[in-house]
Amino acid sequence: MMTMLATISKEQRRENILLSLKKLGFLSRSQLQKLHRLGGTRNANRILKDLSDYLNVVRLNENIYYLNAEGRQRVGANKVLKKTNQIIHHLMRNSVYISYGCPITWKNEMKLIVKDEITIIADAIFNVANTYHIIEVDHLQKMSVNKEKIRKYKRLIDLGVFEKPPKLIWVTSTHYRKKQLIELSEGLQVIVYLHDDFK
Known part of the structure; x- marks a missing residue:
């Protein structure tokens, strides 16, 4: 029973991370840590590596994640994002979202x-x-x-x-x-x- 609950919780966390990327576009590893309480850097990297089938990664000061085609299909995202100079723009905007407590009306x-x-x-x-x-x-x-x-x-x-x-x-x-x-x-x-x- 305990293993089943842990699996559901892990699956729900994976889904929540993908949904955050659908909503916000690009998120840094540290932003995902804050949003989803992923613990330390090592744990966050492990969790995000497990999601690699659904994510594209670009390296700036840290890893920046966004949905690939499989990830978009899994969560029903239509917008295709590409590696551009707009990444930092997204990260700056998302910093406000996180610091204001992830407003529901955002x-x-x-x-x-x-x-x-x-x-x-x-x-x-x-x-x-x-x-x-x-x-x-x-x-x-x-x-x-x-x-x-x-x-x-x-x-x-x-x-x-x-x-x-x-x-x-x-x-x-x-x-x-x-x-x-x-x-x-x-x-x-x-x-x-x-x-x-x-x-």
């Missing part, structure tokens, strides 16, 4: 359209107590693009699109860019993190 790549006047794609959005939290990742992006996004968010607030003013959460890579984003976001509820804050 949605990636949300398109906001208002009367054909404004279209903006947020990197992610989640809602807590009727307050939207909008996540934006600043990685390899021109500051002029960030400036335009912030202008659009201010316009959405002016148009009364949100019941309560949203919280804008940025993740960036340098102190200089953090300072620029804070200045550009004046008048908004904003938090700017460095990616290193989550390590």
